Amino acid sequence: MLKTGLLGAGRIAGVHATAISANPDSELAAISDYFPENAKKLAAQYGTRARTTEEILADRSIDAVLIATSTDTHCELIEAAIAAGKAVLCEKPVDLSLDRARECQRRVKETGKPVMIGFNRRFDPNFSKFKQSLDAGEIGKPELLSITSFDPAPPPIEYVKVSGGLFRDMMIHDFDMANFVMGEVPIAVTAVGSSIVDPEIGSLGDVDTAAVSLTYQDGRIAVIKNSRRAVYGYDQRVELLGSEGLLQAHNMLENTVVKSTAQGVTGAKPTYFFLERYMPAYAAEWNAFVDAVKTGNEVPVSIEDGVAALAMAEAANLSAKTGKTVKLDEV
């Protein structure tokens, strides 16, 4: 039984609390938050205790922590947790600073404790099946990957200000998806971006619409498209052209009802946003973490993966600004 402390009590922490409770091999032992009231509320809901982060880290009976706090605290908490001998599952990104993230990565490596980064999409049943088909050789050798990732609506402008920008905050998921599918990191990143959805985002120096090309050692290419606004819902599609076929993971739809009238044939929209779409992925992610810790196997998404995605975001930022392809070993 993996006794787990949940650090953070915000919206995504609630999703993790459900997953931790549902897994028969883990137990939600305590919850902390910057605002103790939030921790209390969530703890009551899940029949557990609200404690401080310090208490949780100091409690030797707690085996693992799930870090779901604000990004700027991730590295510090990872380091404190592994120092306290805990296994760690930390929400993405590792940090907004690549240097800081690399420093954290070094420390993780030193301790050898299991630290997993929460790239939940790898655990979505559709993308899992996609990867299985690819690995089984069903479309031959991969050649050209395409990731479409649109949010239903831009976040509040206050969030945009502290987000680290579209490449680090939003496309980082897609960088990791590319790494997951392609099985390695690219050698170069070429990015274009603009602020066309909301000029206020542009006035902060950020973009809301972007296209990035990744190139790989052997000539493979990946294209990622992001937009902060798709009014029809969360658009999350991946497709890969291989030497023997094309593999696509389409959107999940709200329902299967289709209406045909004189105006056309109308079906349901994609599921609205990440909570609707990725709820099963969050559960599967937690289960994979528990399994890894239990068996002593490597966690399926390492801090190296987290740092790699962040480096790609950094390269994309640089490329979008300079109009030049940026090699990944330059950042």
Add this chain to the structure above:
Amino acid sequence: MLKTGLLGAGRIAGVHATAISANPDSELAAISDYFPENAKKLAAQYGTRARTTEEILADRSIDAVLIATSTDTHCELIEAAIAAGKAVLCEKPVDLSLDRARECQRRVKETGKPVMIGFNRRFDPNFSKFKQSLDAGEIGKPELLSITSFDPAPPPIEYVKVSGGLFRDMMIHDFDMANFVMGEVPIAVTAVGSSIVDPEIGSLGDVDTAAVSLTYQDGRIAVIKNSRRAVYGYDQRVELLGSEGLLQAHNMLENTVVKSTAQGVTGAKPTYFFLERYMPAYAAEWNAFVDAVKTGNEVPVSIEDGVAALAMAEAANLSAKTGKTVKLDEV
């Protein structure tokens, strides 16, 4: 908090146990089964007590029972439960005998206790959405309904023997779906059936493949197709032609991955069987029951609905045997 006793500890009882536990307004207070060991096992899994049915019915602190026992005990348990003052959710069918079911219906009417019959499909999110669209007038006046309902594989022959036959055991769900969609019972039933999937089913006097037409007072028509075997999975589709359009509820698929190769374009199969497809429907069904009991509103699927579907099955049996249309008021 609706304290609930679960009568029966088989496979479907497990599904209900999950739903009862998950609803914040209900509590799984006890489980009984013909085989006490089964009740103990399930009770342990859900952190509750195994008791006898008699104890459960006698316990005044228990507000409701969910009857998930074998069909031949349904009427007796409904009657005992309402006599003990409990609200009841009973799995379909009410009984295999129409007379017995009608007798039970009379008793339920006398006590006025809430008794709901478990036609879970009404609560499937897709069929719910379908009904909402229809009721909102999106395809005008309904004219021609079509229900496709195929199981992935025939049940064991031992089950077939005691099932009451395809019309009472399997198509009864579709009769209720027709009543749900059309908002009334038909006036006549015309059925053809044959044993083509498995001759052993035929040797028992039962059919494994059938087509039934229902006709309504105002000329509307419904067609139901059943097969005991669709090797690609559970095929559960409903479509309705109306004066202003067509409404379809398609199958749920196992995933959204599509592979295009020189051999064609291949996607996932429908979800395998009722547990995969209707898990959310069982939860929504329970929630609707709890809401009705809590608010004092009528239960959304009454024992009248259960009897009506059974009468249609009876009429279908008669029609298939005689080669004549059978009026519903003849059975």
Add this chain to the structure above:
Amino acid sequence: MLKTGLLGAGRIAGVHATAISANPDSELAAISDYFPENAKKLAAQYGTRARTTEEILADRSIDAVLIATSTDTHCELIEAAIAAGKAVLCEKPVDLSLDRARECQRRVKETGKPVMIGFNRRFDPNFSKFKQSLDAGEIGKPELLSITSFDPAPPPIEYVKVSGGLFRDMMIHDFDMANFVMGEVPIAVTAVGSSIVDPEIGSLGDVDTAAVSLTYQDGRIAVIKNSRRAVYGYDQRVELLGSEGLLQAHNMLENTVVKSTAQGVTGAKPTYFFLERYMPAYAAEWNAFVDAVKTGNEVPVSIEDGVAALAMAEAANLSAKTGKTVKLDEV
């Protein structure tokens, strides 16, 4: 070069004129019509001559006639044409009277001349592919066939009066489709029908909405659904459950454009009506006729096929009126 006379110059004759002209092995030698002006107009359009039917039949240089006149003239013209030594392709139905059609069938048999009936749907590329897959054993042994066939709008009431009724005029295509797919005629027909689209159709003793079940010697079942009105377009679908899978032929759509907005995901409607949907089928039908005549092979749709479909329509009429299953050998 098959020199062909086209009897009839109405709308469908124009479709045939195009097919005759486009086939490099046939030549549109003359056109006749009850209204000579219509023949002249069509002849001018296709660069051929308007003549009388008598002249065409008497002209020994003409090898074949395509009969696209009104139904009541079909048998007479078939008989005159084979007496004149011509090969014949005649539009469906053979006649509205089953007796008259059978008389014609006998005469055709006596002369041994090739007479093909215009069940164009057999030549639709989608249904052809469907049949090929079935014949290749891709879904195992057929068990349960379902044909959906809805017109976009009811015909003018004047047409309904002389049409012979829905079963003989409209569903006859679907009876032939069932025979085509199943490879034999059924043993019994069970029909229900009503007038719900347009009460005026009902006041003529006809139906506009119907469901028919066909049963076969070995237990197979087919279901046909017809409606005179589907406001979203011509709905022409066939699906067949077999022991190893399901085969479906879906509708052709007007285009492949899909629009996703906050209101849903909307695609194109089915192609509007038979001219849009079956234009390639008419050409393929003609080509098959020319091939058969050229090679001396049997025509792919015989007058027996035409009579069989008519007998099924007769049985359906009787069944709908009596509420009883009608054996095909009773009509």
Add this chain to the structure above:
Amino acid sequence: MLKTGLLGAGRIAGVHATAISANPDSELAAISDYFPENAKKLAAQYGTRARTTEEILADRSIDAVLIATSTDTHCELIEAAIAAGKAVLCEKPVDLSLDRARECQRRVKETGKPVMIGFNRRFDPNFSKFKQSLDAGEIGKPELLSITSFDPAPPPIEYVKVSGGLFRDMMIHDFDMANFVMGEVPIAVTAVGSSIVDPEIGSLGDVDTAAVSLTYQDGRIAVIKNSRRAVYGYDQRVELLGSEGLLQAHNMLENTVVKSTAQGVTGAKPTYFFLERYMPAYAAEWNAFVDAVKTGNEVPVSIEDGVAALAMAEAANLSAKTGKTVKLDEV
């Protein structure tokens, strides 16, 4: 009646011959080819005369020429044809040299004769409908365009050698599609490409897989993906994210048959290649040309459009080589 000379008698010329013959307002008056035998053969098939190009241009009764010769002759023939007073429809590309194409464009402008470039895809019914929906404001303001364009198999290596490379030979269609959809040319082109399908293509200095981003004055972005090989057929999709929705034009499929078995649900592949997919587009293209010449309206695809697409190809070549974004006014 537009009397038309067809210059070239290769495969695509055959397609054009059909379109010219089918249009009631145009007449295929003569055909020429570098190999006179080819011209004779095609002329015989369409019931017209084989002549030399010089004779065709000198014949004052000929109103228009359709240039379907090898690319290196396009400019010369355009210039000769307009000098001879003919209207011109010329296959893409205008030339492989941007300078030469611009010179030709200048001459066309001087004479003011109608010269249309054969970007046939603009006339595909699906892309036409796509554009209509966009222009009708159905998805609001366009923001992010994505064009997927894969050939089923690489061309012979001998063709690759003289093709001008993927950007000028293949992606030029997609550059024009972007201009068609976006309604203006981009300001900058960013390209990555590699030779991963066939190393021999790479050894010629060409690429077989490429991704290009286009950026527009107002911040809009377009992404084009090309591959020389998609084993499942010709993959031709366009999608556009707008402020109020997403518009997609999907592939045409070979048929509508879908098979569900224990192995999955399999449908037809996309139509095989451009002849299958774009046959209706070639006809519509010719009809649009005839209409423009007849009415004196501007041709719907001008030589400016042809030069613009070529300039984008040039920029893409430069960008792929240098790893830098290339402004369109730099080429």
